[in-house]
Amino acid sequence: MSRAFTREEDNEAIADIGERPVSQHRNLVTERGLALIETELAELREALGEAERQEDRERLASVSRDLRYWTARRETAELSVPEPGSDVVRFGMVVTLENEDGKTVHWRIVGEDEADPAKGTISHVSPMAQALFGKAVGDLVGVNGKEWEIVGLTTKG
CATH class of the missing domain: 3.10.50.30 (Transcription elongation factor, GreA/GreB, C-terminal domain)
Structure with missing residues (x-):
């Protein structure tokens, strides 16, 4: 088996890690939840750069997939803060x-x-x-x- 053929198979296996499923529900977030998304994005951007420097294709594919997920979650995030003094259960309470x-x-x-x-x-x-x-x-x-x-x-x- 040629080395080129093996590499192509490896690339297919790495590329086929699948996407993280994104919920179909509204993406309501608390202030803390929004901050957690921002932190996750910053860490993933750093990890992406590191994976590129190390030419780690498997890590690159995994981090890229997670970065796509968290970018989508950030783009659809709806900050929701409960009204102070509300007497009924609401998001964030x-x-x-x-x-x-x-x-x-x-x-x-x-x-x-x-x-x-x-x-x-x-x-x-x-x-x-x-x-x-x-x-x-x-x-x-x-x-x-x-x-x-x-x-x-x-x-x-």
Whole structure:
């Protein structure tokens, strides 16, 4: 097998890493979420330059793909800041919930790219967030067979 043929196959494998899927939902972001996108773009631009200097084609393809994703996310980002004093659940707010066993959880509703349930943030398109929108303290919401009462609501957190 010739070396040229092998390189062509390698190039095809590298070029075929696939695109990162972009959500079809509105790209709502908090101020923190927008800052995270900007940071990611800056880091990727730096990584792209490094991959070019090192002539690392695999890294170049991967970073280019991620740069396309985050550029698209930045272009479609819609900054949304909740109204201070709002008495109903809105994007960007922290909601405190209590279940029938007395367990309390706190969720900040954020954009899809910022969501990290282990850190207390959930995506605005998640079933829990969808159930919470427009509700007020004292309202009950049911998600996945569990019932939760909204016991607190704030724009800070």
